[in-house]
Amino acid sequence: MKSSRIVIIGGGFAGVKCAKTLRKSLPRDKYEIVIFNRENHMVFHPLLAEVAGASVNPDAVAAPLRQMLPHVRCRTEAVQKIDLDHNYVEYESHDGQMRQMAYDHVVIACGGAVNLGMVPGMADHAFPLKTIGDAMALRAHVMQQLEKAEVCDDVARKRWHLFANFEITQAASSSPCQDDEMARDECLATLAHCL
Numbered sequence: 059m060k061s062s063r064i065v066i067i068g069g070g071f072a073g074v075k076c077a078k079t080l081r082k083s084l085p086r087d088k089y090e091i092v093i094f095n096r097e098n099h100m101v102f103h104p105l106l107a108e109v110a111g112a113s114v115n116p117d118a119v120a121a122p123l124r125q126m127l128p129h130v131r132c133r134t135e136a137v138q139k140i141d142l143d144h145n146y147v148e149y150e151s152h153d154g155q156m157r158q159m160a161y162d163h164v165v166i167a168c169g170g171a172v173n174l175g176m177v178p179g180m181a182d183h184a185f186p187l188k189t190i191g192d193a194m195a196l197r198a199h200v201m202q203q204l205e206k207a208e209v210c211d212d213v214a215r216k217r218w219h220l221f222a223n224f225e226i227t228q229a230a231s232s233s234p235c236q237d238d239e240m241a242r243d244e245c246l247a248t249l250a251h252c253l
């Protein structure tokens with residue numbers, strides 16, 4: 059009997075849990091499971107702020123999909139189109155060519171996308187925080203501002219580097235009792251030590 063192919067799009071919490079559960083419960087000779095994810099790892103988002111703050115290394119929040127998902131075919135490619143009428147997905151392959159893969163079942167677990175356009179001006183001034191690349195870019199920016207503040211003789215400019223640059227528009231915390239205001243106060247208190 060020909061095996062059925064299940065294609066999962068997205069290797070975040072939802073896609074990985076789905077792949078693990080299906081792989082555990084479905085026989086390998088009857089069901090092939092393929093997971094598409096833009097990156098070859100799953101990101102543990104709750105610790106991204108710590109990566110940006112340099113208290114946690116990036117590799118600690120990146121779980122390699124191939125290690126986590128034995129007997130699941132992991133594809134580091136972005137799906138561009140799902141044809142629900144003809145049961146195939148289209149993806150950009152390693153050589154830039156568009157290719158198709160037929161499926162019997164498809165699971166869409168693409169998560170959300172950062173939208174900095176929701177607050178006027180945010181796209182021009184804010185940093186997104188969704189990927190490890192985002193966290194590293196933010197880390198580099200914070201370090202740069204602190205370093206500039208450290209060598210700056212002009213007190214007003216020094217304060218600008220330390221305070222005016224940082225505005226927390228939304229705090230995502232793994233601690234349920236820590237609200238946005240507390241996070242902001244803590245952050246400002248830490249920066250104040252640098253003055």
Ligand SMILES: Cc1cc2nc3c(=O)[nH]c(=O)nc-3n(C[C@H](O)[C@H](O)[C@H](O)COP(=O)(O)OP(=O)(O)OC[C@H]3O[C@@H](n4cnc5c(N)ncnc54)[C@H](O)[C@@H]3O)c2cc1C
Binds near residue numbers: 071094103104137232
């Ligand atoms: C900074 C931050 C902190 C957070 N902290 C918490 C917390 O403390 N507690 C909590 O409960 N939640 C927290 N969240 C929310 C939580 O991370 C999300 O709810 C969760 O990640 C959603 O999982 P998901 O699998 O649906 O999507 P995602 O984790 O976004 O995964 C989707 C994956 O699909 C991939 N993908 C998307 N489109 C395609 C495509 N076309 N082709 C191939 N791949 C694709 C993406 O690259 C991504 O890897 C936080 C989120 C962020 C950003």
